Amino acid sequence: MYERCLAASKDPEVLAERFSEARRTQVIRRAMASQEPRHGVVPLFLPLRRWAAIAAAPAALALGIVGLATRDGWISSTSPQRPGIEVAKVGDRVVFSVRNGQYDHRLMKATDPRSLADVEAVRMRGGVYEESLGESAPARGELVFYRIE
Amino acid sequence: MRVGPSNDDVEDARLAESARSGDAHAFEQLLTRHETRVFRVLRLMGIPSRDREDLAQDVFVRVFRSLPGFDSRRPFRSWIYRITVNVSHDHRLHSARRGEEPTTLDHDAVPESESGAVEDRVVLRRRLEAALGRLSERERAVFVLTEIEGCDSREVARSLGITTITVRRHLGRAREHLRRLLDADQAPKNVSSGD
Numbered sequence: 570m571y572e573r574c575l576a577a578s579k580d581p582e583v584l585a586e587r588f589s590e591a592r593r594t595q596v597i598r599r600a601m602a603s604q605e606p607r608h609g610v611v612p613l614f615l616p617l618r619r620w621a622a623i624a625a626a627p628a629a630l631a632l633g634i635v636g637l638a639t640r641d642g643w644i645s646s647t648s649p650q651r652p653g654i655e656v657a658k659v660g661d662r663v664v665f666s667v668r669n670g671q672y673d674h675r676l677m678k679a680t681d682p683r684s685l686a687d688v689e690a691v692r693m694r695g696g697v698y699e700e701s702l703g704e705s706a707p708a709r710g711e712l713v714f715y716r717i718e
Numbered sequence: 719m720r721v722g723p724s725n726d727d728v729e730d731a732r733l734a735e736s737a738r739s740g741d742a743h744a745f746e747q748l749l750t751r752h753e754t755r756v757f758r759v760l761r762l763m764g765i766p767s768r769d770r771e772d773l774a775q776d777v778f779v780r781v782f783r784s785l786p787g788f789d790s791r792r793p794f795r796s797w798i799y800r801i802t803v804n805v806s807h808d809h810r811l812h813s814a815r816r817g818e819e820p821t822t823l824d825h826d827a828v829p830e831s832e833s834g835a836v837e838d839r840v841v842l843r844r845r846l847e848a849a850l851g852r853l854s855e856r857e858r859a860v861f862v863l864t865e866i867e868g869c870d871s872r873e874v875a876r877s878l879g880i881t882t883i884t885v886r887r888h889l890g891r892a893r894e895h896l897r898r899l900l901d902a903d904q905a906p907k908n909v910s911s912g913d
Contacts, residue, residue, distance in 0.1 A: 577838070587754060589771070596778050600782035681804060
């Protein structure tokens with residue numbers, strides 16, 4: 570049954586919806602209208618916004634680290650030892666290392682920070698997580714958010 | 719394994735480049751090339767027919783607005799899948815906030831002129847759609863992009879912003895779950911036609 574249902578769902582004859590002509594015109598008109606402001610103020614603003622987003626990424630990561638450190642009790646007035654997290658690009662790999670040696674951690678990754686909660690966590694074994702950029706590199710200009718718990 | 723961009727990818731990149739500079743005709747061609755794909759994914763992600771055209775419109779308006787950030791070295795298809803899945807996710811969140819029931823079955827009439835074989839396929843497809851509604855959103859997206867859309871795990875990973883390992887894990891679970899649900903449901907079921 571599984572195979573039959575799957576084969577039926579792949580049949581292009583069965584699933585071929587398209588826009589109505591009126592809607593198609595509307596979509597194109599709306600899309601074009603959404604471009605118009607870019608000829609005015611936005612070209613100056615867009616790069617700034619992009620840079621602001623890029624600048625915000627380390628801040629977001631730092632916030633994550635602070636959250637992590639606070640939860641694990643690393644940062645406290647009585648603790649002389651500071652937590653350590655390193656993110657390094659080694660060849661085509663990104664390596665996250667958490668230096669606490671005491672707890673297991675879970676890492677979540679998504680391009681939409683709102684969906685971090687839905688993403689399946691990857692266990693950081695030995696406080697290290699490695700990722701090959703070749704496998705799932707983000708598109709240009711796209712931010713990737715990581716959360717370590 | 720993918721060795722290079724296909725002719726479709728090259729053509730999409732060319733059209734995206736033209737559309738980015740404001741060419742409405744190029745954008746319309748992109749829309750025509752990808753609209754059935756967008757509708758299909760929205761449908762399989764559980765978007766009911768009453769909302770599908772609105773959301774497909776939302777996808778294409780987002781696509782157009784985001785064209786400046788599109789990396790033409792990557793397949794346009796992966797990129798539009800990502801936007802479609804995101805739009806579907808946002809819709810689900812909004813529906814949940816409004817307290818609407820999630821829709822798992824969609825009803826579209828089988829044209830009377832069609833043969834019994836087409837009708838059978840429609841019924842089988844509805845069964846799969848009903849079973850898809852029992853998966854998590856992530857499993858569902860991975861399954862739809864891999865099994866129905868024919869993407870490889872790298873493309874799915876890129877589209878969903880997850881790792882290939884996670885893709886394979888979700889796919890395995892989804893297949894197992896669906897097989898169990900559908901094979902247990904061997905007895906003929908009367909699926910009604912609504913709209």
